[in-house]
Amino acid sequence: IMVVIEQKWSRAGHLFFRVHAANVGDSRAFLLRRDGSFVTLSADHKPNDPDERQRIESAGGHVKKMGNGIWRLDGSLALSRAFGDFRLKQEPSLPADAQRVVAVPDVVQTFAEPGDILFLACDGMFEARGMTWSGVAALLKESLEEMRGDLPRVAYKLLDSAFTR
Incomplete structure (x- = not known):
């Protein structure tokens, strides 16, 4: 997965970000919005699709x-x-x-605002029991609140959760 973020300013002077995500494979990315909702930025490329x-x-x-x-x-x-x-x-x-395997990425574009969190992880994070898109987003939101935005501790908690499930 590759994500490029551009800082932008609206005509009214508000900061926002344009997010471009391209993925090949089964690593995942999503944006966690400040309100707890999330936007997926990738899709798994599996042979049974x-x-x-x-x-x-x-x-x-x-x-x-x-x-x-x-x-x-x-x-x-x-x-x-x-x-x-x-x-x-x-x-x-x-x-x-x-070809049987291709390197053609899916590309997603969206917008983000200050306070949104970009989350990227390999397939191992999402293959653990209960670690669905919504499960990981909820755990991320809960961990950010519990640890008051301490990102290294949040990352450790997410990894620990995936390993112990």
Whole structure:
């Protein structure tokens, strides 16, 4: 995931931020608004997604649910988009955006205001039991309030929560 934030000023003189997020894979990002709501900035790229699966199979790949319940591309990769994994991007007759694995990002643009929090995390944070989008956002909000905005302590609490679930 990559996020670029631009500082802007409205015509009325109010500070705001333009947020651009691009992601490939299954790391995630969201904006936690001051009111506790959140805006997702990424989407997981998994091989069992119908559009991803169609591209993979059209490129000669296979998608299979493994014994542990995880869907995998060609029995190995649990992602359908990645910057690496070049061995799955070697079909010479296909353009780069039609390979079994592609590096084409999803791009999201939104606005943020002072006091909003940008949260980025790898897939491990969200794969723990109960660590859904809304679960992590609620835990982040609660931790920020409890720890009075002490971001290192908040980060530690979130990591600890993911490890112990």
